[in-house]
Amino acid sequence: xxxxxxxxxxxxxxxxxxxxxxxxxxxxxxxxxxxxxxxxxxxxxxxxxxxxxxxxxxxxxxxxxxxxxxxxxxxxxxxxxxxxxxxxxxxxxxxxxxxxxxxxxxxxxxxxxxxxxxxxxxxxxxxxxxxxxxxxxxxxxxxxxxxxxxxxxxxxxxxxxxxxxxxxxxxxxxxxxxxxxxxxxxxxxxxxxxxxxxxxxxxxxxxxxxxxxxxxxxxxxxxxxxxxxxxxxxxxxxxxxxxxxxxxxxxxxxxxxxxxxxxxxxxxxxxxxxxxxxxxxxxxxx
Numbered sequence: 001x002x003x004x005x006x007x008x009x010x011x012x013x014x015x016x017x018x019x020x021x022x023x024x025x026x027x028x029x030x031x032x033x034x035x036x037x038x039x040x041x042x043x044x045x046x047x048x049x050x051x052x053x054x055x056x057x058x059x060x061x062x063x064x065x066x067x068x069x070x071x072x073x074x075x076x077x078x079x080x081x082x083x084x085x086x087x088x089x090x091x092x093x094x095x096x097x098x099x100x101x102x103x104x105x106x107x108x109x110x111x112x113x114x115x116x117x118x119x120x121x122x123x124x125x126x127x128x129x130x131x132x133x134x135x136x137x138x139x140x141x142x143x144x145x146x147x148x149x150x151x152x153x154x155x156x157x158x159x160x161x162x163x164x165x166x167x168x169x170x171x172x173x174x175x176x177x178x179x180x181x182x183x184x185x186x187x188x189x190x191x192x193x194x195x196x197x198x199x200x201x202x203x204x205x206x207x208x209x210x211x212x213x214x215x216x217x218x219x220x221x222x223x224x225x226x227x228x229x230x231x232x233x234x235x236x237x238x239x240x241x242x243x244x245x246x247x248x249x250x251x252x253x254x255x256x257x258x259x260x261x262x263x264x265x266x267x268x269x270x271x272x273x274x275x276x277x278x279x280x281x282x283x284x285x286x
Contacts, residue, residue: 010214034286041231056072091118115160
């Protein structure tokens with residue numbers, strides 16, 4: 001397939017994923033909870049001094065500072081889809097293992113952990129967000145960051161893997177849920193990169209834009225977030241599910257698909273996770 005054919009195919013996939021989001025815009029609301037942010041971990045001081053985070057981030061609002069951190073660290077982290085997560089998932093261990101070492105790639109789960117902790121070390125509210133697809137026959141999902149900017153009064157998604165963020169037609173940087181809503185209306189979210197060139201696997205910026213649009217639209221079906229955002233393991237997770245979606249059945253079918261077996265159960269044999277009120281995910285941090 002040539003460049004034009006590939007882009008046309010991705011555009012058709014984008015329409016399908018956007019349509020799925022359109023039909024699933026309302027979330028379940030089983031209970032209320034809160035997300036927590038720990039700025040008092042002793043490791044933050046070590047991280048900040050070792051990598052001179054204040055100098056890298058510079059001055060400005062939270063979004064500007066987080067953008068500079070991303071622009072600095074993202075190019076030095078090789079992407080490896082099949083990374084086995086054998087390094088302890090914290091920024092100090094991961095940067096020591098992979099930063100500016102192209103032979104030691106890591107995945108989006110770990111890249112997002114690095115940015116999350118760098119931001120928290122500088123007093124920026126930051127969290128990791130798991131973006132999950134609808135289909136059980138999908139090997140893939142994605143993990144990104146969101147940071148809260150008090151000047152803009154909003155959450156903003158930043159992707160360490162894409163080395164950028166998305167904005168709307170008014171050039172406003174977007175949150176995960178804002179992106180989901182725009183895609184559901186079959187409108188455009190523009191990818192803004194922190195570097196001048198597209199990634200080497202894309203012929204140009206247009207091709208990269210189409211790919212990431214369909215990729216995010218596919219993975220924005222339901223959302224998972226760590227309840228406690230801190231150095232290292234955050235522990236429990238909060239899940240946010242569209243109405244009538246059974247994530248337990250989806251996960252069981254996905255496991256069977258990955259192992260090459262058949263799921264010999266009915267979807268009604270599975271009880272879905274309890275879905276947290278989506279307001280918990282959108283509210284201003286305390």
